[in-house]
Structure formats: C-alpha cells, structure tokens
Amino acid sequence: MAEIKNEAAFRQALDGLALADQRKAGALFVRAVLPLIEDERVAGAVEVAAKGGSDEALAAAFQGARRASIDWHTRCGAEGDWKEQAAYFVARAAAACVAPPGHVKSGNPAWQAAVNARMARTSVAIDEDGTAVRENEAQYRLLGEFLKA
C-alpha cells in the first residue's frame, strides 16, 4: 500500500476495508480527538469499535454514543459554545464507528468518524480563535500505519 497523501487515496483506502476494519480505523480517528470530550459513553463506544464487539455490544455502544451526541448538541437559539461543540462532533464520530449499517451516511463508518473528528478540531480552532490543526493529515498517517499493521 502506497503512502496516503490525499483525500482521494484516503477515501479509496477506507472504502477498501471490511466493515470491522472500518470501525477499527474510525476508532483510531476518534481516539485522536477523544481528549476533547469527557464522556464515558463515548470512550466506551470507541473501545468497542477498536476491539470489534458482538452485535449486542455494538448496539449498546451505539445507543450510548448517539445519546451522548444528542446531549452535547447546541439547542436551536441557545448561545453556542464551540468547546462543547467539539465534544458533540467527537460523540458523533464515536457513534459512527459503532453504528448499524443503515445508520451511517455513505455506508462507511470510518469516513464518517474522520469527517466528524475534523469538525471537532475545527470547533476547537473557532473556540480558540486559532488555526485548525490539519486533522486530515494526521488521519492519513494513522490509516497508513493501520494498513501496514
């Protein structure tokens, strides 16, 4: 496998993975942003995705992570807090990793985990008035290492 250097190669590599490996790759992306949230339900879901749990374990993890994403969202009309919003996106990323197939947009949990993890970083950048960390490049590296292992 050649080194992943761009979005097209990243998507192609993710699409080439079996579902269980997509969950594992997604877990890697979420772990990178996990410090942005303090929520056991989310951390637990990432562990299940990484270890490859039973259908029951995945369902329970999904329920917890999805509930967390709803708990962390910003209510319409409420004052937005981008730090909390980062947590919301981490929860969404974790939920994607353990979601049943019909619940994941584009059918690829790793891709959904990746884009939500990037939005979490973007949210932090907005909150801190800084420049967003190039999370996509970190994800290319993580996926490359995962594919080599």
Add this chain to the structure above:
Amino acid sequence: MTDRAKIAINAFKEQIDGAVSAYLSSCVHCGLCAHACLFFNETGDPRYTPIHKLEPLRRVWWSEYTLFGKLALLVGLAPKVTEELLAEWQELTYNACSLCGRCSMVCPVGNDIAGMIRKQREGMVAAGYSPDGLKGASTRAVKIGSPMGVTWKAVAAQIGHVENDTGLQIPVDKDGADYLVLMSSMEIMNYPEYLEAIARIFSEAGVSWTLSSQAFEATNSGIQIGSSDIARELVSRIVAAAEKLGVKTVISPECGHAYTALRWDGPNLIGRPYKFKARHILEVLDELRAAGKLKTEGFEEERMTFHDPCQLVRRGGVLEQPRRLVKMVVKDFVDMPEAGKMNWCCGAGGGVSAIEEAGELKLTAFNAKKRQLEAVKPDKLITACANCRIQLEEGLEENNMDIPVIGLTELLAEHLVETGKAEG
C-alpha cells in the same frame, strides 16, 4: 394601571387591525382549535386551547373596540390586562405555541389564530414578557448576526473544512451570482453536512452561487419573539447583501421560520418588494430537477417517510417539491397519516426550542409525531428543517425509537451523480 401593562395594551392596540377585529368578533367558541393544537392534545390542559392563549389581546380588543366593552370599561367592569395576567400568559404565548398554524386550518370561521398569537407576541415582548432564551437569541442576532452567536469566522472555518473534504471551492461574496445561499446557525453548528451537500449539488448542476460574508444567517429571532423591529433589521441585512451582490435568487436553508421570515414577512417588513426572488432550498432543488440539472443514482433500500416542517408546508405551500425530490432516491416512500398541510408539528418550532424551560413540554408535544411514525413504521425519517431535525432526534431518543433522521438536501447529495466537472 402599571407602566408595563400600559405598554402591552398600547402594543396590542397597534396590532388590532380589521382582520384581528373580524377574527375575534366571529369566534363561535366551538373549541375545534383545541383539538388541532398538539400542546392541548398531548397534555389535555385546557389553558393550551389556542383561542384561550389570546386572552390578553382579546381583552384589549373587547374593551377598546366594542360597544359593550367600552361601556364595561367606563363602569370598571371590563376584565383588565394586568401584569399578573401577562406574566401568566407568557408561557401560553411562547412555550406552548410553535406557531405551527394547525389551529388556523381548522377554524370554521377562518380565523388565523396562529397569526394572532404572532401579533400578541408583539405586545408581550414590548412589555418585557418574553422568555429569556428568546431574548438572548434576539440580542445575539442583532449584535452578532446569529441567534447562537455564530460569527463569520466560524463560517469561514466550516468553509475550509468542507473545501478540504470535497476539493470544491465555496464561493464567497461573488458579484452577480445567480443564487445567494443562506444558512441557519443550527446548520453551521450541528449539521455542517448541509453546506457540503449544497456545494456538491450546485457544483454538479453548474449553477452560479455564493455565500455572503455580510449576511450568512437566515434565521430570524424577531419573528419568533414577536418583534417586527428586530425582524425588519435582520431581513434588511439579507436584502442589503443580496442587492449589493446583485444576485437573482436568495435561498432560504432547511429551516422553517427562516423561510416565513424571508419569503412572506420580509417584503412587508421592509415596506417594498425585493429586487430578487426568495426561495426555499427545496424549491430550488426541485427546479434543478425539472431542468435536468439534478441527477441522482441508486435508491435507498429502506422504508422512509417525510416530516413536513409547518412553516414550509402549511404556512409556505412547499408541499409537492419535497415529495418529488424524495421519490428520486427512495422507492419505499410512505407518507404519515395527516402528512402535508395538516401535519403535526415536531413540537419545537416558533421559538419553543430556544426556551430552556419549555424542554419538558416540547418532548410531551412530540408524542403526536410519535403516533404518526408508529402508524407507518419507517426505517428512516427525512425532514427539511434543522430545528425540526434536532427535536425529532431528541424525541426519538427519548422514546427509544431507533429511526435515523436525515435532511433532504443531504440525502440527495448522497445519491448525486458526480462527474467531477466541479466548478464553484
């Protein structure tokens, strides 16, 4: 009489025009509006009867504009509008009304009850009887440009995120573009996939579009809290940006009341017609579909249904467009009972979602939607309003109903035929 009560009475008087007088004098006390209201239906609380919610406005109309009322006022027998009454009615006027307009549809004498609630809010807010959540949202909307405090800096960051993920360029402040795309703060904060979907669809359709750094926010807290002054200011910003850029059409996003504010209330608020067209995103997508510029491939395999946002369908008339669009990508589509014009509100419209203390009531109101969904048992639920979407997600979660919710624009983008001809 106290100053606040006086302020409210004067503001109510300004709202009582010929139509309101006709409505209030022709009410036959039939109670049909009660059973059309999800807040009454789901709680059984008679205080939530829509016409009863209008008691402060009705008292002013009766005592000021009817013969018997004037006589009663002279001898001190007219029921008074007091601070206590206004304080009690704040909850009925805001927390327990999503301005969904279902009551107006069933009134046998044609009273626009929801329209009158909107007018009553003018008096309530003038006298200081409006919820803190809506006051905060309105203040942020005026001062910052977004009810949720979203700044252009945040939008720019999201643009960068979308450009990075898609390889597309998001046009900003492009003079003479055909379309000016607005967003809601909810989409910017909670559903960034909306902007990505727009970018991909418009790129493939080859349409000329832009965002405006001067006016990106479509929502209008002035409409929700009931302040025409605030509503006018917010609409004026969009009008100024659109006319400066010289766009042909301004697109309201997947947000219900933003569409009402921009399309129907806006020209009246600013006192003149627009120099551009105002359309909802679903209207534009349907036009692209009809012109052969929106091409999709594949179908969803699951059974899906569509939640009609009240402001879009009942109050806005955008009924067939979403169904034509849904059927492009969903074979097993089923409408819920009472879908379309008589659809049940999600429970969080009209500013209810911004009122923290209304949290429990809006989830009780969701039970109407729950029953509609149970009747058709969909695998997925589609909607076209970010506020409805989050309320649906919360309600489904609260009721342990495992039904994912997706925005229609986003669903279409999932099935978009992408040739890679991409041009921002």
